[in-house]
Amino acid sequence: MRVKYCKLCKKDFPVIFRIQYNSTKQWVFTCENCLLDVKENNSYYRYGGTWKK
Numbered sequence: 001m002r003v004k005y006c007k008l009c010k011k012d013f014p015v016i017f018r019i020q021y022n023s024t025k026q027w028v029f030t031c032e033n034c035l036l037d038v039k040e041n042n043s044y045y046r047y048g049g050t051w052k053k
Contacts, residue, residue: 008030016029017030021038
């Protein structure tokens with residue numbers, strides 16, 4: 001099984017999301033839980049796709 005590392009919680013997941021969430025506008029991979037935490041009321045949030053196995 002392929003997995004990818006969540007930049008925020010630092011754990012591996014088989015499904016992960018590419019997002020921008022701060023003023024640096026750098027793309028990062030996050031798990032669903034971290035995505036939901038940073039997405040709410042965030043004007044910097046931008047979705048860039050879902051990475052799956």
